[in-house]
Each structure stands twice: as C-alpha cells, then as structure tokens.
Amino acid sequence: MTFKIAFIGAGSIGFTRGLLRDILSVPAFQDIEVAFTDISQKNLDMVTQLCQRDIKENGLDITIHATTDRRAALVDAKYVFNVVRIGGLEAFKHDIEIPLKYGVDQCVGDTLSAGGIMYGQRGIAEMLEICKDIREEADPDVLLLNYANPMAMMTWACQKYGRVNTVGLCHGVQNGHKQIANVLGKEKEEVDIICAGINHQTWYVEAKTNGVDRTGDLLEAFEEHPTYKDEEKVRIDMLRRFGYFSTESNGHLSEYVPWYRKRPEEIHEWIDLSRWINGETGGYLRVCTEGRNWFETDFPNWLKEPAFEYKEENRGQEHGSYILEGLETGKIYRGHFNRVNNGIITNLPDDAIIEAPGYVDRNGINMPYVGDLPMGPAAVCNVSISVQRLAVEAAVHGDDYLLRQAMMMDPLVGAVCNPKEIWQMVDEMLVAQKQWLTQYQEAIASAEVRLQTEERIPTKDYQGAARLKVKSVEEMAENREQSKANAGEADKGDF
Template identity: 65%
Template sequence: MPFKLCIIGAGSVGFTRKLCSDILSVPEFEGIEIALTDISQQNLDMIAQILRKMIEVSGLKTKVTATTDRRKALEGAKYVMNTVRIGGVEAFATDISIPLKYGVDQCVGDTICAGGILYGQRGIAAMLDFCKDIREVCPSDHLLLNYANPMAMMTWAAIDHGGVNTVGLCHGVQNGHRQIAAALGVPMGEVDIICSGINHQTWYLDIRHKGRKIEKDELIAAFEAHPVFSRQEKVRIDVLKRFGFYSTESNGHLSEYLPWYRKRREDIPNWISTDDWIHGETGGYLRHTRETRNWFETEYPTMLKDAEKPLSQWKRTDEHASHIIEALETGRPYRGHFNVKNRGVITNLPDDCIIESPGWVDRFGINMVEGVTLPLACAATCQASVNVQRMSVQAAITGDVDLLKLAVLHDPLVGAVCTPAEVWSMVDEMLEAQAQWLPQYPAPASRARAAS
C-alpha cells in the first residue's frame, strides 16, 4: 500500500518516534514514504537517523526523507500529521508569566484560559499556511491528523477556514480510561467506556467492567481509596462527586478550565499535588518543558541504540493515528474517540463546534456515533469553553484585537479572577510579547496609535 505520510513538527523526536514505530508495525505499510519536516535541521537529522536504523534492522522497504522545506515534504502526501508548537518555549513562557501577574494561575495553559487562547492565535496563523500547502500539493483524498493544541481551536480553524479534511487526535481519553481501570484494580482490557464532550473536557458517561455498569458511588469510593489518585486528583474527584461523571483530563488541566479551583491563590494548594507537574503546579508544564526540552540530545545515543531492536520488540501504542490510517487503508475497523465537527453528534452542543466523541473507522471513513446527549452540568461546562473557542478562532482568522479580548474576558478562570480593564491590559501585554508569531495582528505601535 504505497502512500506518503508527512509529519509537520517532526523535530519533536520522542513523539515522532512513537507515531512512526506505530505506523511501521502495520505489515501492509512496509513500502510507504515517511516525510519529516520541521524548522530544526538538527532535530530532523536525529529523528531521521533513528527511523532509518529501525527500518534497516527490520528489513523494511520504507523510505524516510527529512527537509525543512515544508511544501516539498507535503508534495503527494495522502496523510499529514501536525505536531507543532508555534513559538516554542519562548512564547509559552509568556503564556504563563504574563497572566500570572494578573492573578490568572495556570498549570498547563494549552487549551483555553489566557495562555491557551494566545497559543491558539499563534497556532492558527501557522495552520492556515499548512492548509494552503496541503490543498495545493496533496491529493484530493488527503487527511490531516492534528495532534497540536489547542486541539479544538486548531481543528476548527483547519476545517472551517483551511478547507482541509481534518480530525483532531488526543490521548486524554485513553489515559483516563487507563487510570479508571487502575483505580478499580482491574486490567484496562476488562473496562469498556463511552466518553463524550469536547477535547480536554470529555466525560466518561458509561463505564463497565466485564459488562457490569460502574455507578458513581463505586467510582468515587475507588478513587478515594487509592493511595495515589486520592492525593493527586482532588479536583477531578470533587467534580466527579458534584457532576456525577469523571473527566478525562489531569488535575492540573481540569483545574484551569473551571472558574472555581484556582481563583484564590491561597486556596490552590488545597486542590493540587506537587508530586508531578501535571497535578496542578503553577506553571508546571512550562517547568517540565524547560527541564526536558533537550532530553533527546543527551539521551540520543540510548535512543539510537534502542532503534537497533526489531519492530517485533516494539509495543504498538494506543495513539489513534496509526490505527485510523490502518482502518482506512485495510478496512480493518477501529473504534476510538475523535475530534470532529459536531453536526448533531452531541445533541446539546452547537453544531459548529469541535467535539470529542466515539466513532468507528473503516474504508468508508470516520463514522461518528450520533445522538449523544450530555448530562446538563457537563454540557454547561463544555458550552462555556465552546463560546471562548468560537471567539478565539474568529479573532485568530480576522486579527480582531477586540474580539480576542472578549474571548479572554469570557474564559471561565480569567473571568473569575480579572476585571475587564485587567483583561484588556493583559492581552495587550501578551500581544506585544508574542508579536513575532502573530502576523494577523497589527504591530504594537499601530495598536498604540489606534488606541490613542
């Protein structure tokens, strides 16, 4: 099955190795081409060498190319994966530090809240360029598999404004599924789930162990009795008690999507754990990123040594991408949770928003299970984020500074902390700090003249 796969942002060496080892594990894909592209030639050289070693050891005919010329890498690609983070750590630092000056305390800052919204402005500007190239040089039956955050905003922009067939992919549902099984003390394979909502605010609506439904009280008891989760997941457990449903995302993620847990600095320690960044530490993901950003350079000899193992020794992961492509190319069905346009899939969320919900893939494409109705509290929480996402996407497309400020103003956590005047000032600071990655917005000097 000779087709071409292009990975934009392939310089993320560890993640690219994972995605490609999954692809290489499908026997029918032996003769494909994997085209890697990134702004870093050094990183491209490293990941290309790793993949070529894996291919050589297993005697495959797969071709690997690597170039900083994105358009060249995309030429003829039927499948495109996007894993970029526009602005890197430099821009990310201002996503966290500037809002913190105004009392907006974020752990991750990659989905909504002030940091996630500005991250989306940078990403969408780049996404439109990616989509232009895809439309012009890829086959008409192309598929963009977007892994880049903020997932909902990036996927929304690619579909509505980029004109590209796109599905958003995340591993939050799988990770939460794995955690629920661990809390129950049973193998993950014995637990079935139905999960639906929007990315990073997806809800486990039905959980079954060997067919037996797990009710709310049993799940609460399992998490509260767990020696680790009871300490690390205080926000998620509290939301489970009040809403009746468990959320996909980590304690740190969920705490910044809601207006209740991080609005008073003195209360934050009551809801987080500092065992690891993901459990709610202020700026935790930024710290983690800074500390590990060059791990692949220091660990490169080990990674290259690992590449000498035959593929039979690599365990295929539950990242969706390879399974989707396998289903489309071979017809072997695959069930997963995908980020797509709603269009009635979830009955009580808007048709135009990006939802994350169960679907099946086969030769006929990605087919979503329609008619899901979210519990009212879950729908209300998702709807608040959808409103922010819609304004944020429109602002990114048009370069409308006022609309961007309104999007930030309506963010649940920002609105719980800041006055309108503070939001206006905060966004101005962020726009100035990130101007080099925001071509759609007027230059800072132009904005200053307009304001005067």
C-alpha cells in the same frame, strides 16, 4: 500497499519516533513513503537519524525524505500528521509568565485560559498557511491528523477555514479509561466506556463491567484509591459535584474551570507536586524546557540504545496508526475522535469540535449519534465552546476585540481578572508575541502605544503558588531515566 505520510513539526524526537513505530508495525504498511519537515534543521537531522536507524534495524527499505521545505514534504501525501508548536518555548514562556503578573496561575496553558487562547492565535495563523500548502500539494483525498493543541481550536480552524478534512487526536480518553479500570480493580479491556464532550473536557457518561454500569461507584472508588485520592483532587471534586469523571489530568482540568486556581492560598489544597501534570504552576513549561535541554545534550546516547522493534505488541495507544490501518485495510477500529459536531452531541452546538466515540474502516471515520450529555457536563463544555469560537474567529480575522472577549469569557481568567486588567494583559501578550502574530499588526501597533503612553494598572511580581525550579542538565543527569521520560512527555511539537 504504498502511500505517502508526511509529519509537520517532525523534530519532536519521542512523539514522531513513536508514531512512526506504530505505523510501520502494521505489516501492510512496510512499503510506504515517509516525509519529515520541520523549521529546525538541527532537530530534523536528529530525529531523522534516529528513525532511519530504526527502519534499517527492522529490515525495511524506506528512506525518509527530510526537508525544511514544507511544500516539498507534502507533495502527494495521503496522510499528514501535524505536531507543531508555533513559537516554541520562547512564545510559550510568555503564555505562562505574563498572565501570572495578573494572578492567572496555569499548570499547562495549551488548551484554554490565557495561555491556551494565545497559543491558539499563533497556531491557527500558521495552520491556515499549512492547510493552503496541503490543498495545493497533497493528495486530493488527504486526511490531516492533528495532534497539536489547542486541539479543538486548531481542528475547528483547519476544518472550517483551512478547508482540509481534519481529525483531532488525543490520548486523554485512553488514560482516563485506564484509571477507571484501575479503581474498579479491572483490566482496561474489562471496562466498556462511552466518553463524550469536547477535548480535555470529555466525560465518561457510561462505564460498564460485565454489562453493569459502574458510574455510580466511581466517586467512592477514586476517593479510596491510594494515589489518585491525592493526585486527582480536582477531578474527584468535579466527579463529586457533576456526577461524571472527566478525561483530563488534575493540572489540566484545574485551569479550565473557575473554582480551583483563582485564590493563591487555596491552590495547594487542590494540587499535588509529585508530578508536574498534577497541578504545578507552569509545570508543562518547566518540563518542556528541561526536555529540550536534555534531548540536545543526551541525543548521542539515544543512538547507542537498541532500536525500536516494529512489532504489533509494541504499538502505542495513539489513534493515528489504527486510523490509517482501518482506512487502508478495512480493519475496524473504535476510538475517540475530535470532529465537527453536526448533531452528534445534541445539546452542544453543531459547529463545535466535539470529542466522541468513532469507528474507522474503509468507508472512513464514522461518528455515531450520542444524544444529550448530562446537563451539568454539557454546561461546562458550552462555556468552553464559547471561548473557543471567539478565539478561532479572532485568530482567523486578526480581530483583537474578539480576542479580548474570549479572554473575558474564559472561566479562569474571568474569575481572577477584571475587564481593565484583561485588556492590559492582552496588550502585553500581543506585543510580546508579535513576531508570531502577523494577523494582528494593526492591533499590536495600537497596543504598543497604549503600553507606552497610558497609565498602567499595577501588576505583581508573582511566580505562582506552586512554581518549581528548572533543573540544570547536571541535575537531570543524576536520574537519566526520569529525564529521558520527561523529554518524551514534553516533545510534542517543535521546540
């Protein structure tokens, strides 16, 4: 069996390497073609060197075609994995630090809130170009597997405007499934779930053990858990008030809703600083910065470590390899996928990108009917979908009026800022990121004039309620294993 896969943004060492291991652990896939492309020749060289060594050590005769020429990498590709981060850490820093001046305190900033919306503006503009290249160079039946955030916005734009068959993939459902099993004293395989909603706001509407729905037991179980009771305070409070557990981590979820990060003096009541993802201000930016610095410094040591073993028991939980296996071999796989709704969840809009159970086999990716979400969770999702729709249309058309409306409708931004502050914040973010926002040239020119000539609304020199210092390479070297793990967490997408 042979076909071609291409990775766009392949210079993310841990993520690309792990996905490739998963794919090449499938016995039927050991004669496929592999292409890597990235805008950074340096990162591309490093990831290719490491992955090529893994391939050789596993006795496979596959030579990775690595190139900075994206179109060349896409030629005849049947599957395209997208893991880009447009603008890298330079742009990401603006996503976090400019909103902080206006009191918008984000932990991650890659899905909603001010940072997620701007991340989408950069990403969608480039994804439309990538989709054009895919249409012109790849296999006519190509499938785009999108791992890049903001997941729903990016997948929405690729499907509607990029005109490429796209599935959005995330591991949030798997992680929450493990947590539910843990608090119930079960193994993951012993808990059957139905999880539905939108990416990063997907709800476990059913969790059964031995055929009995345990959803009503989850609140007490999480409240009594020795670590989750401290690490997942926002998720537990949402469970308490909406009746269902949500997929995303404490830090992620806290910035998607208006209640937990709007008052600086209250933020510490809801977060935990034992790990960045539990709510640290700018936590993902810090870990990404440390991860990049560590990877560049420590890369020679990675080559000294044992190669990955391509075995079934070593496959990770990412959906990608299992989707390919289902499509190519007919082996049935059940996962949770991001696709256009089209009536799957009946009280969410048909045009939205929803996340829900799906099945894969030779007939394709099939999404069964879910029906209505509970009213409360549906209401939370519908607010976010309104923001996503505005942000997608703004990015595609370069319409800063829609962009500003997306910011106003965003739950956290709207809870913290008034309209004048939002208008000025958008001006600042557009100007700061103009090199990645070519669709906004006219709007950026007008914003620059306003910022230079009009009286400015005072802003704060604010570092956030729970900001930690970026560690130096020397400090990270004191705990090499933790630093390596951080680099793995942080590297999805190009640095």
